[in-house]
Amino acid sequence: MTVVSVSMPEELLNRIDEFADEHGYTGRSEVVREASRNLLGEFEDAKLEDRRLMAVVTVLFDYETTSVEERMIHLRHEHEGLVASNFHSHVGGQYCMELFVLEGSLEDISTFVGKIRATKDTLTVDYSVTPVDEFGSGPLAAAAANAGGEGHGHGNAHGHGDGDMPDNTGGGDNTGAGDDPGTED
Numbered sequence: 001m002t003v004v005s006v007s008m009p010e011e012l013l014n015r016i017d018e019f020a021d022e023h024g025y026t027g028r029s030e031v032v033r034e035a036s037r038n039l040l041g042e043f044e045d046a047k048l049e050d051r052r053l054m055a056v057v058t059v060l061f062d063y064e065t066t067s068v069e070e071r072m073i074h075l076r077h078e079h080e081g082l083v084a085s086n087f088h089s090h091v092g093g094q095y096c097m098e099l100f101v102l103e104g105s106l107e108d109i110s111t112f113v114g115k116i117r118a119t120k121d122t123l124t125v126d127y128s129v130t131p132v133d134e135f136g137s138g139p140l141a142a143a144a145a146n147a148g149g150e151g152h153g154h155g156n157a158h159g160h161g162d163g164d165m166p167d168n169t170g171g172g173d174n175t176g177a178g179d180d181p182g183t184e185d
Helices: 010-023 028-041 066-078 106-117 139-146
Strands: 053-062 083-091 095-104 122-131 158-161
Touching: 010 028, 053 066, 053 106, 066 083, 066 095, 066 106, 095 106, 106 122
Parallel strands: none
Antiparallel strands: 053 095, 053 122, 083 095, 122 158
8 A cells, every 4th residue: 555645734643543542543644544435536526517516615714814705705606607605604612614505516516525625724614415407217307296286395405515614603693695696794
């Protein structure tokens, strides 16, 4: 097996070591290999290819790192055809949360999430993907027909994340609903 040197903050390395101990991994290399396989495979779900998708992407970062917030603004504008809505909130006294609602193809969503993950100083990136195109003759279409066509169903959520939010999850009072791609503070 090839040995690879990877740079990471001490805090992240400590979290990986703790995770390995708590979950019975033989060491950090095994954790990093599994995480790498999961990251590389998460957008290879053939069921989602060539479908219209909606995604919710949540980013948590430290309040003091204005470069992350600036990057989020830049990405929102760069992908304005993909970003259906955007919401900014303060979480606790130290963190900011950026939430994006996306609508587009698997490739476009994957590109967007990849750019967010590549943003230096993000603490966590979490997302879920749901098909929003026609469901054909499956169980969701049958359920809608039984409801007189007035109900709505949700596709199979496909969630992925790479970390836990800190325990101080008291949030702001913002209501980021709607189609306005602007942020609210």
